[in-house]
Amino acid sequence: MSEKLVNVLLVEDDEVDIMNVQRAFKKNSITNPLFIARNGLEALEMLRTEQVPFPHIIILDINMPKMNGLEFLKEVRDDEKLKSASVFVMTTSNEDSDKLKAYNLNVAGYILKPLSFEKFISSVATLNSYWKLCERP
Amino acid sequence: MKLVTKIYLSFGFIILTFAVVTFMYVRQSDNVEKDVQEALRASDVQTHAEGLEKAIIDTETGIRGFQLSDNEVFLQPYYSGLKEYKENLNLLQKLVKDPQQRLRLQAIDSTYQHWLQSFAERSVALQRSALKSEAGKADYEQFLQDFVLTGAGKEVIDSIRSKIKEFEEKERKIKNQFLLNMNETMVFTDDLAISLTLLCMVLGTIVAVVLGDAISKRLREIATMAGEVAEGHFNVHVIDNKDDEISQVSQSLNVMATKLNNSFSNLQKMNKELDQFAYVVSHDLKAPLRAINSLAEWIQEDLPDVDPDISRNLDLMQGRVKRMGNLIDGILEYSRIGRKELPQVTFSVAKLLDEISESIVSNQEATVNIPEELPTLTTEKILLHQVFSNLISNAIKYNDKPQPIVNVGYKEQDAFHEFFVEDNGPGIPKAFHDRIFGVFQTMEARDTKESTGIGLAIVKKVIEEKRGSIAISSEEGKGSRFTFSWPKQVVPAQQPGYSSTLNAV
Numbered sequence: 001m002s003e004k005l006v007n008v009l010l011v012e013d014d015e016v017d018i019m020n021v022q023r024a025f026k027k028n029s030i031t032n033p034l035f036i037a038r039n040g041l042e043a044l045e046m047l048r049t050e051q052v053p054f055p056h057i058i059i060l061d062i063n064m065p066k067m068n069g070l071e072f073l074k075e076v077r078d079d080e081k082l083k084s085a086s087v088f089v090m091t092t093s094n095e096d097s098d099k100l101k102a103y104n105l106n107v108a109g110y111i112l113k114p115l116s117f118e119k120f121i122s123s124v125a126t127l128n129s130y131w132k133l134c135e136r137p
Numbered sequence: 138m139k140l141v142t143k144i145y146l147s148f149g150f151i152i153l154t155f156a157v158v159t160f161m162y163v164r165q166s167d168n169v170e171k172d173v174q175e176a177l178r179a180s181d182v183q184t185h186a187e188g189l190e191k192a193i194i195d196t197e198t199g200i201r202g203f204q205l206s207d208n209e210v211f212l213q214p215y216y217s218g219l220k221e222y223k224e225n226l227n228l229l230q231k232l233v234k235d236p237q238q239r240l241r242l243q244a245i246d247s248t249y250q251h252w253l254q255s256f257a258e259r260s261v262a263l264q265r266s267a268l269k270s271e272a273g274k275a276d277y278e279q280f281l282q283d284f285v286l287t288g289a290g291k292e293v294i295d296s297i298r299s300k301i302k303e304f305e306e307k308e309r310k311i312k313n314q315f316l317l318n319m320n321e322t323m324v325f326t327d328d329l330a331i332s333l334t335l336l337c338m339v340l341g342t343i344v345a346v347v348l349g350d351a352i353s354k355r356l357r358e359i360a361t362m363a364g365e366v367a368e369g370h371f372n373v374h375v376i377d378n379k380d381d382e383i384s385q386v387s388q389s390l391n392v393m394a395t396k397l398n399n400s401f402s403n404l405q406k407m408n409k410e411l412d413q414f415a416y417v418v419s420h421d422l423k424a425p426l427r428a429i430n431s432l433a434e435w436i437q438e439d440l441p442d443v444d445p446d447i448s449r450n451l452d453l454m455q456g457r458v459k460r461m462g463n464l465i466d467g468i469l470e471y472s473r474i475g476r477k478e479l480p481q482v483t484f485s486v487a488k489l490l491d492e493i494s495e496s497i498v499s500n501q502e503a504t505v506n507i508p509e510e511l512p513t514l515t516t517e518k519i520l521l522h523q524v525f526s527n528l529i530s531n532a533i534k535y536n537d538k539p540q541p542i543v544n545v546g547y548k549e550q551d552a553f554h555e556f557f558v559e560d561n562g563p564g565i566p567k568a569f570h571d572r573i574f575g576v577f578q579t580m581e582a583r584d585t586k587e588s589t590g591i592g593l594a595i596v597k598k599v600i601e602e603k604r605g606s607i608a609i610s611s612e613e614g615k616g617s618r619f620t621f622s623w624p625k626q627v628v629p630a631q632q633p634g635y636s637s638t639l640n641a642v
């Protein structure tokens with residue numbers, strides 16, 4: 001089974017949260033290439049200059065400096081080339097308004113960052129098996 | 138112009154008109170009375186003029202009878218006629234006021250007096266002397282020759298009679314004139330009275346309709362606006378350019394609405410800020426916490442042989458981090474009560490309690506007794522769920538018996554539903570009954586029982602937001618019972634702050 005690994009773009013400003021994801025990848029033996037952007041603007045730049053090769057998925061935090069996750073999502077959906085991207089929101093915000101806005105921008109999922117790392121690992125594992133299942137163009 | 142002034146003026150005008158009607162009526166009836174009296178007087182004059190004529194005829198008849206018969210007895214009508222003439226003339230002189238008629242009367246009298254002196258009295262005197270002596274006879278014969286046979290006497294009488302006739306005719310005309318006047322006066326009075334009364338009625342109706350319409354229309358506008366305000370739409374105004382009592386009310390209402398609108402917008406702004414604050418708290422305060430937690434876990438993972446002291450400290454650190462997270466969640470939940478409009482749902486309380494007790498009891502040795510008779514309510518289900526789950530989980534969590542028992546009870550009151558949650562736990566001493574409803578108040582050190590102390594504060598806030606009340610009855614060692622009321626009336630979701638202000642108005 002020759003599978004093409006999906007590229008993961010993590011848009012996250014918190015150093016520890018980035019480490020969190022990296023560690024969780026290691027724990028779950030996820031070998032997908034991981035690209036990191038520290039805010040929405042940086043992520044857009046990376047996508048537009050094709051630094052992140054297709055196929056890719058995006059893991060997105062909401063609360064970030066310069067351009068937050070929702071603003072980034074809007075830009076992505078308005079961009080002819082990028083609008084088909086699968087985006088998973090992974091945030092601490094439990095606000096109904098944020099969830100509603102995110103789903104209105106066609107996110108593939110909205111995941112609350114759990115407080116404990118162990119739970120986070122299992123969330124990432126679930127995500128991994130999910131995007132493995134999905135067929136991509 | 139003031140409204141009261143307008144009303145007074147309108148009614149004053151109507152009353153004035155009626156006063157005029159009455160005054161005219163009295164005056165006109167005076168006129169009628171005068172006319173009637175004049176007419177009656179003219180009638181009297183006519184009667185007496187007839188009497189006068191009859192008296193003159195009587196005197197003439199008396200003279201003629203005496204001349205023919207030479208018998209003094211025939212003079213009787215002459216004398217009675219004279220007497221009657223005097224009486225009637227006196228009365229007529231008193232009654233007749235018209236100067237022309239008076240002249241006519243005078244002419245009649247002077248002609249008659251002339252006839253009496255020159256004919257009647259002379260005739261009688263000459264006839265008497267002729268009867269006494271032959272010498273007188275010649276004179277008498279001569280007299281008869283001159284006056285009677287030539288018809289001079291008759292001429293005089295005829296002229297008197299025609300004069301009387303003329304006099305009577307005039308008097309009849311005068312009488313008719315008065316009667317005519319009277320009729321005219323009466324018709325005029327009637328017309329005047331009817332037209333003024335009609336005018337008053339029309340005027341009164343117009344005033345009533347116009348005033349009533351104006352007042353009720355404006356009052357309706359005010360009522361509509363007040364209704365809008367009561368429903369929570371503060372951006373309304375009544376347009377009223379008049380200058381009276383109602384416009385004062387409208388202006389005050391406008392000012393009130395503007396003020397309410399301002400404070401409401403302010404409140405909304407503050408609520409938004411508070412929401413923003415809650416968002417910041419939930420996200421920004423929890424992010425570092427999560428990082429600390431993760432780092433602690435990694436340290437524990439990365440150190441192969443951890444000193445048990447370090448390991449314990451790291452565990453404690455994680456425990457505190459978790460507690461901090463719970464405290465943040467609790468304070469968020471507490472601050473959210475009443476700030477969010479929640480859906481009103483119709484649901485069975487029995488089902489709700491089943492759900493709650495199932496989720497709480499599942500892994501514990503506890504019994505929750507739910508009564509059979511429970512109502513179906515239409516209210517914010519989420520809020521009642523919050524109340525019951527907090528009370529029931531507290532009852533089990535802080536229970537010191539091996540077999541915790543929780544009893545839920547229900548009693549229907551007039552205006553509200555009364556529930557209680559009772560346990561067989563350690564009970565709470567009276568001294569702490571007020572304290573336990575405070576934010577972050579716990580009965581035991583947080584280390585013994587991991588708790589935030591926000592549960593009862595949330596319960597109390599939810600119930601008070603719904604205009605209900607909660608009370609505890611408990612003694613140490615005898616368990617506790619929390620009794621709360623939940624109003625039956627569906628209260629629309631209140632924005633905190635201005636609800637109390639509205640009630641005060």
